[in-house]
Amino acid sequence: MKNQITCLLFLTLTFLGYSQNNDVSGVVNNSAFQAIENVNVVLKNTTTGTETDAQGKFNLENIEAGSYTLSFSFLGYKTKEVQISVMANQNIDLGVITLYEGNEILNEVVLYGGEGNKFSRKKTAYVSKLPLKDIENTQVYSTITTSLLESQVITNFDDALKNATGVDKLWSSTGRGGDGAGYYSLRGFSVQPQLVNGLPGLTNGTINSANIERIEVIKGPSATLFGNAVSSYGGLINVVTKKPFAGTGGELSFTSGSYGLNQIVGDFNTALDKEKNIYFRLNTSFSRSESFQDAGFNQTFFVAPSLSYKVNNKLSFSFYGEITQAEQTNPMFLFLNRGAPSIASNLDELGYNNKLSFTSNDITLLNPTQNYRVEMDYKLSDQWQSQTLLSRSSTSTKGYYSYLYDLGGNPVDTFSRYINKQNANTQTTDIQQNFIGNFKVLGLRNRMVVGLDYLNTTSVDNGSSYVYYGSVQADGTTEAGYPLSTSGIDAALAGATVNNLKSEYNIYSAYASDVLNITDAFSAMVGIRLDHFDNKGDLSNDEDDYDQTTFSPKFGLMFQPIQDKLSIFANYQNGFTNVAPTLVGDPSAGPQTLMTFDPEQANQLEFGVKTNLFSNRLNATVSYYDIKVKDQVITDPDSPFNKIQGGEVISRGFEIEVNANPVDGLNIRAGYSNNFSETTESDNVNILNRRPLEAGPENLYNFWANYEFQSGLLEGFGAGLGFNGASEQFAINYANTGDFILPSYTIANASLFYQANKYRISLKLNNAFNKEYYKGWTTITPQLPRAVIANFTYKF
Incomplete structure (x- = not known):
């Protein structure tokens, strides 16, 4: 901790050395002489910008001397531009700027501040379903921006998430029906990325990186605003996609690299009418990559159309679509024995040959996915806005899935291969109606969202049962007579049973959240959700139906000793899980009875500090959290035929995240x-007083620095350097099996690039020292060795 504090102090002193004294300030009003809040104030052709406060005031700090065009834009008003000249050591007060109503589309303006802290995001409308700045939000979240992804030449979702503090991969996406887009550990609990633009968006494969504007990792139990279906006790992951913007342009990008990686990406945006009220954007990509092992590949075609239509200065519509056609060999998991001791407790004892895939390129899965979202925004008044949202998701799996399971007890561990034929589909429909307000009561400012949410999820499984299909040893010795071909597998599956399952559940919710400014420096956030879970279960069996109703509260306090620069916060957050009824009682003594349970509950207490110093050149968040999960349903210690609620898990820790722009270009x-x-x-x-396997490593760390020369002969050239790593973790940690430990690791990465006006050329080296490392959650999965990636991007 001492080292982290020393580093933060060093960065602070560095910033002080580079600070300037040129400020530009003013006030923005409408034609009725009323202050307008949240107006985007941007120096054109730079990344410097801010927003007006509740009094319409704005202040741009530390502006270099020169001539600029200052742009003022706000939804429902005509954009206004003002020419300014900034002299050395001069503060400019522009007085009152008046905006007039008008019919105009606004793109989502990304405000960085300073000369461009491109690795941070000052504001988002998704985390709290309100347009709150990070420094005034009592919840902690990490934002992975497009600029950060570009600087690291990111081609997949897993690599992108390595930039989120406290997140670590547990499982890769298997492609199996219902498994989703992989599992990650976050604050001691497993989580999957299931939100797209704040709405449910599912996939049975990996998430395509071509359409990502940013990734938001929201920390802690978040059921109050998002429910339990798309969040976990550790938090949730929201993918924000690229959207239409006012203008015409785009880019073409080609990436090629080790292990057969080839990816081409296209992005095009234009107006569809002369009045420029309708804008259309299309993102598309094709990619293929091979495995570093002896077999395995992933091939994906992706297209994402989006449309923005401004009807008038009060009403607008948006449409977003994502269509994916993917084929892959499923990653081969080595499942460790969960019920009996294994002779191996680590990789050396196991003798695992990680260059072998234990599969074939003939055994593949198809994962078609479609996500659609429609949004209608209507300005009810100067204080209230209506937001109507509809999302539809469909994700399918067809093909062959296999895994290896440890039999245990052999001199060299033997794994049995099990295989089935997948044929599954999951569909979701989500409808939300939000009313978003910004108003005063008794002189106190309120920012409020009141919403209704309906979610329907329907799953169909027509896949086969699993059958045994030979054995292998970890060193690569394979039992003969089990050909890894579709004909051989089809013959083995000829006698397998075929599932005919269709299940469904509905969630009806109402929620409200209010940020109350008690003073300019002190605010409170209060939220509550009423959630009714209606589970139909197997639609052919009425006996598994059940429903539960749950309240989920949320509370936070925020104090800003230095307005918009330093905040101290504390929060209480809640999450829950619906628990199905179960039969209890000794069946030999008579008929069993059905016992119902309360939902499982998770409660978090957290406090910390956030900074936004030196015109957003230094953003830091330091927090400590304590999460307790209670009311877990466990088997009665006095009777194996009875269930009781009383299991508890605790998860506590601290996180430090720093985003810095100490000098121009860095x-x-x-x-x-x-x-x-x-x-x-x-x-x-077997699990009492032990670390849960989903908790992942105890320690995680990441670092990335990117520098671009700003002038001279090397202008446009740059380099990046970073690392990420983890302490050792348990793949197995049970009293009856013993431990299997995956070793700690540190992975170094580096890049070189040249950035011109119209194009960018990049070269990236991943895992520079070719470190052998693994992930796992009762499993062992080897990770990618050293790889070189080259990228060329042309912008127009």
Whole structure:
């Protein structure tokens, strides 16, 4: 901790050395002489910008001397531009700027501040369903921006998430029906990326990186605003897609690299009418990559059309679509034995040959996915806005899935291969109606969202049962007579049963959240959700139906000793899980009875500080959290035929994230997290007082620095350097099996690039020292060795 504080102080002193005294300030009013809040104030052709406060005031700090065009834009008003000249050591007060109503589309303006802290995001409308700045939000979240992804030449979602403090991969996406887009550990609990633009968006494959505007990792239980279906006790992951903007342009990009990586991406945006009220954007990509092992590949075609239509200065519509056609060999997981001791407790004892895939390129899965979203925004008054949202998702799996399971007890561990034929589909429909207000009561400012939410999820499984299909040893010795071909597997599956399952559940919710400014420096956030879960279960069996109703509260306090620069916060957040009824009672003593349970609950207490210093050149968040999960349903210690609620898990830790722009051209991102998790109450002695496997490593860290020369002969040239790593973690951690430990690791990465006006050329080296490392969650999955990636992007 001492080292982190020393580093933060060093960065602070560095910033002070580079600060300037040129400020530009003023006030923005409408034609009725009323202050307009949240007006975008941007120096054109730069990344310097800010927003007006509740009094319409704005202030741009530390502007270099020169001539600029200052742009003022706000939804429902005509954009206004003002020419300014900034002299050295001069503060400019522009007085009152008046905006007039008009019919105009506004793109989502990204405000960085300073000369461009491109690795941070000052404001988002998704985290709290309100347009709150990070420094006034009592919840902690990490934002992975497009600029950060570009500087690291990111081609996949897993690499992108390595930039989020406290996030670590547990499972790759399997492609199997219902498994989703992989699993990650976050604050001691597993989580999947299931939100797109704040709405449910599912996939059975990996998430395509071509259409990502940014990724928001929201920390802690978040059921109050998002429900439990798309969040976990550790938090949630929201993918924000690229949207239409006012203008014409786009880019073409080609990336090629090690292990057969080839990816081409296209992005085009234009107006569709002369009045420029309708804008259309199309993102599309094709990619293919091979495995570093002896077999395996992933091939994806992706297209994402989006449309923005401004009807008038009060009404607008938006449409977003994502269509993916993917084919892959499923990543081969080595499942460790969860019920009996294994002779191996680490990779050396296992003798695992990680160059072998234990599969074939003939055994593949198809994962077609479609996500659609429609949004209608209507300005009811100067204080209230209506937002109507509809999303539809459909994701399918067809093909062959296999895995290896440890039999245990052999001199060299033997794994049995099990295989089935997948044929599954999951569809979701989500409808939300939000009313968003910004008003005063008794002189106190309120920013409020009141919403209704309906979610329907329907799943169909017509896949086969699993059958045994030979055995292998970890060193590569394979049992003969089991050909890895579709004909051989089809013959083995000829006698397998075929599922005919269709299940469904509905969630009806109402929620409200209010940010109350008690003073300019002190605010409180209060939220509550009423959630009714209606589970139809297997539609052919009425006996598994059940429903539950849950309240989920949320509360936060925020104090800003230095307005918009330093905040101290604390929060209480809640999450829950619906628990299905179960039969209890000794069946030999008579008929069993059905017992119902309360929903499982998770409660978090957290406090910390956030900074936004030196015109957004230094953003830091330091926080400590304590999460307790209670009311877990466990087996009664006195009767194996009875269930009781009383299991408890604790997860506590601290996180540090720093985004810095100390000098022009240099952007830095660094993060560190420490997590302690333990099952504190359970009748299952095999897990009692042990770290849950989904908690991942105790320590995680990441760093990336990117510098671009700003002038001279090397102008446009730059380089990036960074690393990410983790402490050792348990793949197995049960009293009856012993431990299997995956080793700690540190992975170094580097890049070189040249950035011109119309194009960018990049060269990236991943895993520079060719470190052998693994991920796992009762599994062992080797990760990618050293790889070289080259990219060329042309912008028009």
